[in-house]
Amino acid sequence: MNAASKPEAVGRPMEILFVEDSLTAARLTTGVLRKAAFGHRLTWLRDGREALQFLKREAKYKHAPRPDLILLDLGLPYVDGQEVLRTVRSTAELNEIPVVIMTGSEDEQRKLKGESLEVAAYLLKPVDYAKLMQILDDLCIFWRKDMVVAGEGSRRRSI
Numbered sequence: 631m632n633a634a635s636k637p638e639a640v641g642r643p644m645e646i647l648f649v650e651d652s653l654t655a656a657r658l659t660t661g662v663l664r665k666a667a668f669g670h671r672l673t674w675l676r677d678g679r680e681a682l683q684f685l686k687r688e689a690k691y692k693h694a695p696r697p698d699l700i701l702l703d704l705g706l707p708y709v710d711g712q713e714v715l716r717t718v719r720s721t722a723e724l725n726e727i728p729v730v731i732m733t734g735s736e737d738e739q740r741k742l743k744g745e746s747l748e749v750a751a752y753l754l755k756p757v758d759y760a761k762l763m764q765i766l767d768d769l770c771i772f773w774r775k776d777m778v779v780a781g782e783g784s785r786r787r788s789i
Contacts, residue, residue, distance in 0.1 A: 643669035647697035649681040649714065650674065650732065651706050655755055659701065659732070662762050671695070678709030682717055685724055699750075700729045715747050730765060 646663070650656045656674060663672055673694070675681050681702075684691040700718065704711035711731070718724045728750035736754065751765045 643671050644698045645695045646670050646672045646699045646701060647681070647684065648672055648674045648701045649676075649678065649706060649711065650701070650703040651676045652703070652755075655703070655732070659762070663766070665763075673697070676707070678706040678711060678714045680708075681706070681714050682709060685714075685718065685721075696723075697727055700727055702729055702731055703755075704731060704733045712747075715749070719747050 648656070648659065648663075650659065656676075660672065660674065663670065673684065675684060680691075683689050684694045685697070687694050702711050702714060706714070711733075715729060715731070718727060718729060729748075730751045730753060731749050732753045732755055734755045753762060753765070
């Protein structure tokens with residue numbers, strides 16, 4: 631896809647919540663996101679407990695923005711990524727947010743698929759730059775269409 635065929639930015643940057651406890655994986659992923667061809671704001675959190683507080687707008691996160699996309703590691707301290715995902719999918723205000731699972735294990739990927747927790751995509755770590763960019767481009771296109779056509783409606787899409 632060339633620059634001329636990309637949709638124009640709409641209204642505001644995409645809000646991305648990135649939950650990853652590994653500094654190495656976080657540096658790689660944030661490096662990829664810096665090169666993304668769409669406006670976004672990134673919030674990076676390092677554990678599942680903090681992610682749930684952010685998503686529920688509790689404690690120091692009471693004014694946190696509602697994410698348009700969640701990049702979620704499964705192996706998190708305090709509360710694991712699977713529990714964060716279950717909470718997102720079982721909470722009416724959160725269940726439409728697309729979630730991209732980032733995992734170092736194909737076994738974790740298979741387990742989540744079996745639980746039918748509806749994720750937008752899976753990425754095995756170390757993160758493949760090209761695959762992450764394609765997923766982000768696809769999600770961004772749907773996000774922008776929803777911002778124009780459907781406002782705050784359903785944003786979850788299968789890729």
